[in-house]
Amino acid sequence: MPANTMNEDLKRERQRCSFDPKELTYLLDGGEEKTEERRQREKFFLDDPELSETAPSDYLSHKEKYEHAVKKACIVFKKVQQLQAQGKAGMQNFREVLGGQLGSAILRDGNPLGLHYVMFIPTIMGQGTIEQQAEWISKAWNLEIIGTYAQTELGHGTFIRGLETTATYDPATEEFVLNSPTLTSYKWWPGGLGHTANYAVVVAQLYSQGICHGIHPFIVQLRDEETHLPMPGFENVRIPWNYMLMKNGKVLKDGSYVKSPSSKLTYGTMIFVRVVIVQDAANYLRKAVTIATRYSAVRHQSHIKESAPEPQILDFVTQQHKLFPQLATYFALHYSGAWLWDMYNNVTSELESGELDRLPELHALACCLKAVSAADAAQGIETCRLACGGHGYMSCSSLPITYGLVTAMVTYEGENTVLLLQTARYLMKAWQNCLDGQPLTPSVQYLNSVRRSFGGVYHKSVPWIIASMQRIAAGKIETAHRHMNDKIKRGVNSEDAWNETSIELVAASEAHCKAFIVETYYNSVQQIVPSVSQQLGKALTELCELYAVNTLLKNIGDLLRYSNVTTGDLENLQRWLEELLAAIRPNAVGIVDGFDINDAIIASPLGAYDGNVYERLFAEVSKSPLNAKPVNESFHKYLKPLLKSKM
Ligand SMILES: CCCCCCCCCCCCCCCCCCCCC/C=C/C(=O)SCCNC(=O)CCNC(=O)[C@H](O)C(C)(C)COP(=O)(O)OP(=O)(O)OC[C@H]1O[C@@H](n2cnc3c(N)ncnc32)[C@H](O)[C@@H]1OP(=O)(O)O
Numbered sequence: 233m234p235a236n237t238m239n240e241d242l243k244r245e246r247q248r249c250s251f252d253p254k255e256l257t258y259l260l261d262g263g264e265e266k267t268e269e270r271r272q273r274e275k276f277f278l279d280d281p282e283l284s285e286t287a288p289s290d291y292l293s294h295k296e297k298y299e300h301a302v303k304k305a306c307i308v309f310k311k312v313q314q315l316q317a318q319g320k321a322g323m324q325n326f327r328e329v330l331g332g333q334l335g336s337a338i339l340r341d342g343n344p345l346g347l348h349y350v351m352f353i354p355t356i357m358g359q360g361t362i363e364q365q366a367e368w369i370s371k372a373w374n375l376e377i378i379g380t381y382a383q384t385e386l387g388h389g390t391f392i393r394g395l396e397t398t399a400t401y402d403p404a405t406e407e408f409v410l411n412s413p414t415l416t417s418y419k420w421w422p423g424g425l426g427h428t429a430n431y432a433v434v435v436a437q438l439y440s441q442g443i444c445h446g447i448h449p450f451i452v453q454l455r456d457e458e459t460h461l462p463m464p465g466f467e468n469v470r471i472p473w474n475y476m477l478m479k480n481g482k483v484l485k486d487g488s489y490v491k492s493p494s495s496k497l498t499y500g501t502m503i504f505v506r507v508v509i510v511q512d513a514a515n516y517l518r519k520a521v522t523i524a525t526r527y528s529a530v531r532h533q534s535h536i537k538e539s540a541p542e543p544q545i546l547d548f549v550t551q552q553h554k555l556f557p558q559l560a561t562y563f564a565l566h567y568s569g570a571w572l573w574d575m576y577n578n579v580t581s582e583l584e585s586g587e588l589d590r591l592p593e594l595h596a597l598a599c600c601l602k603a604v605s606a607a608d609a610a611q612g613i614e615t616c617r618l619a620c621g622g623h624g625y626m627s628c629s630s631l632p633i634t635y636g637l638v639t640a641m642v643t644y645e646g647e648n649t650v651l652l653l654q655t656a657r658y659l660m661k662a663w664q665n666c667l668d669g670q671p672l673t674p675s676v677q678y679l680n681s682v683r684r685s686f687g688g689v690y691h692k693s694v695p696w697i698i699a700s701m702q703r704i705a706a707g708k709i710e711t712a713h714r715h716m717n718d719k720i721k722r723g724v725n726s727e728d729a730w731n732e733t734s735i736e737l738v739a740a741s742e743a744h745c746k747a748f749i750v751e752t753y754y755n756s757v758q759q760i761v762p763s764v765s766q767q768l769g770k771a772l773t774e775l776c777e778l779y780a781v782n783t784l785l786k787n788i789g790d791l792l793r794y795s796n797v798t799t800g801d802l803e804n805l806q807r808w809l810e811e812l813l814a815a816i817r818p819n820a821v822g823i824v825d826g827f828d829i830n831d832a833i834i835a836s837p838l839g840a841y842d843g844n845v846y847e848r849l850f851a852e853v854s855k856s857p858l859n860a861k862p863v864n865e866s867f868h869k870y871l872k873p874l875l876k877s878k879m
């Protein structure tokens with residue numbers, strides 16, 4: 233590949249961008265200094281020859297991939313320790329140090345230590361007493377032990393009250409006896425459980441004095457710390473009394489049970505991870521849209537006008553309609569994720585002082601935001617793959633693997649439909665409160681105002697769109713509530729009525745979440761615009777408008793059903809969408825440049841900063857061991873005899 237050449241199209245794109253991409257980078261990182269720190273950190277990891285790929289891991293076997301990942305995770309851990317010694321890494325910023333993008337670029341096929349950091353340590357922090365934290369956290373943080381989070385069983389993932397593993401307290405020995413007596417009670421899915429972890433937080437039904445007290449977390453040793461040989465299976469495994477994490481519910485040494493202030497505090501780690509997923513989903517989406525946007529600026533094909541040369545595919549308005557909403561969705565999820573992270577931290581500190589009032593609202597928001605961000609990011613990444621035509625299908629484009637990672641988010645940490653139904657429970661109660669004139673929590677306040685005015689004349693503004701989306705959400709919440717109650721009035725019991733109404737409940741929950749995202753995104757941009765250059769402010773505003781208009785247009789049916797919008801208004805919205813695509817077009821490459829994603833993290837010949845797409849693609853396929861020899865052995869073994877026999 234010619235050294236240091238920059239694709240001419242990308243050069244032109246960069247010249248026509250109306251703002252300085254560096255300004256966007258600093259904004260997203262939280263300041264120039266933070267950007268510099270991040271870049272240094274990335275360099276520190278990515279320039280390490282031991283961490284750089286000699287050959288793409290696609291060509292390794294399953295076993296080799298695992299071994300490769302463990303090796304790299306250990307190198308990374310040592311490097312994190314070096315940063316720690318310099319005061320540049322700690323528990324407070326571990327997400328920044330190796331969160332999302334950087335971590336997944338180094339450990340492309342999965343991080344064998346991921347669950348240890350994302351769930352094992354946070355569970356001990358959230359569920360352990362001060363003494364238990366003192367005993368386990370430093371060991372875990374320093375990797376003297378490796379843990380995982382073992383909740384899901386072969387038979388139950390969603391319905392955790394149905395878990396079959398039991399932990400029965402024996403006061404005679406002051407131990408818990410753990411049992412997974414059936415095939416369906418086998419712990420199944422926990423990351424790192426197979427070969428890496430030697431400890432786990434095991435979620436089991438607690439029995440004491442003959443009474444079941446529901447699920448609780450226990451620390452269980454899985455493997456010998458020296459030999460790494462598995463401990464005997466989960467049949468009558470005895471663990472000491474203080475291996476039950478007892479910050480919330482506890483068992484006293486005599487076997488009496490002290491209830492937690494709320495049984496749902498046991499579910500705290502799941503809330504934490506759902507909150508983290510929103511940001512993680514956003515980051516994967518911005519990587520995919522960076523790849524697809526740069527590629528679309530470099531790729532020329534077909535004609536808009538027969539007389540003109542083949543255009544950049546980014547000039548097709550349908551291509552813009554595929555990609556620019558994904559750019560905007562990144563920002564929407566980024567700001568909603570940041571908002572949720574703040575709420576999570578505030579509510580968590582309230583919980584520490586025994587205040588539980590805001591837990592239901594946090595749970596309702598974390599559930600729907602996790603569900604919508606995972607689904608929208610997965611769909612957005614798939615759209616980016618499709619937007620790259622055949623080359624997007626190649627595994628070296630990084631788009632298939634990125635989609636694979638994000639589509640898993642739809643299932644783990646609470647399957648999306650199930651989580652949307654959790655939010656719907658909250659919304660049904662909120663609507664009843666609204667009817668009864670009871671106070672509403674901030675995220676559902678809009679129900680009151682929408683109930684008072686069902687109308688609203690079109691004007692070309694995001695606040696009008698927010699009001700319309702709230703109207704749709706309130707309309708769907710009201711419909712689901714009414715339909716469910718009608719069934720109950722006709723004699724259907726409330727559980728069956730819930731199930732029979734669940735399609736509408738899920739739709740209500742999604743609509744509520746989308747309205748929340750648009751409003752949060754808009755409020756964030758309103759706050760940012762005065763502090764940035766006029767050009768960047770304009771670009772950010774256009775993206776926010778695009779997200780709002782596009783989201784509303786995707787729900788035309790609902791808009792017609794729940795508001796007094798006219799067909800003329802819809803035509804105006806469509807025109808506005810097209811104007812926004814045209815306005816964003818000159819800045820598209822500048823925006824993805826502003827994400828400032830290192831080429832090694834992009835890891836795609838289609839999306840590198842220099843835009844040398846074809847040269848990089850050619851270099852990539854040359855790495856395949858299949859292409860090392862001109863004739864593969866299978867020709868002599870199988871094809872040739874077959875061809876001969878036909879002659
Ligand atoms: C290499 C060196 C390294 C150095 C550093 C490395 C660092 C790396 C860090 C990188 C970080 C960045 C990237 C992170 C990305 C994230 C990756 C994460 C990977 C995760 C892998 C996956 C893990 C899992 O999947 S773990 C298992 C998760 N399981 C679930 O989520 C189960 C889903 N089910 C449930 O949650 C519940 O059972 C539910 C909600 C379905 C119903 O529960 P229920 O008991 O049946 O309750 P119900 O009767 O319906 O409701 C009662 C009542 O309680 C309310 N409720 C329910 N849940 C909660 C809750 N969590 N909190 C509060 N309230 C809750 C419910 O709403 C009801 O309320 P009422 O209506 O008022 O009665």
Ligand SMILES: Cc1cc2nc3c(=O)[nH]c(=O)nc-3n(C[C@H](O)[C@H](O)[C@H](O)COP(=O)(O)OP(=O)(O)OC[C@H]3O[C@@H](n4cnc5c(N)ncnc54)[C@H](O)[C@@H]3O)c2cc1C
Binds near residue numbers: 383
């Ligand atoms: C990549 C990956 C990593 C994972 N890592 C871990 C881990 O580290 N630790 C761990 O403990 N677990 C882990 N899990 C398990 C994960 O948490 C569960 O798979 C997830 O919670 C979904 O549960 P399930 O598999 O039982 O799905 P099911 O609940 O069986 O879902 C199947 C279908 O049934 C529907 N359904 C189920 N219940 C309801 C309901 N009440 N109402 C309406 N529809 C319903 C769902 O919507 C879905 O369509 C992981 C899973 C994956 C895929």
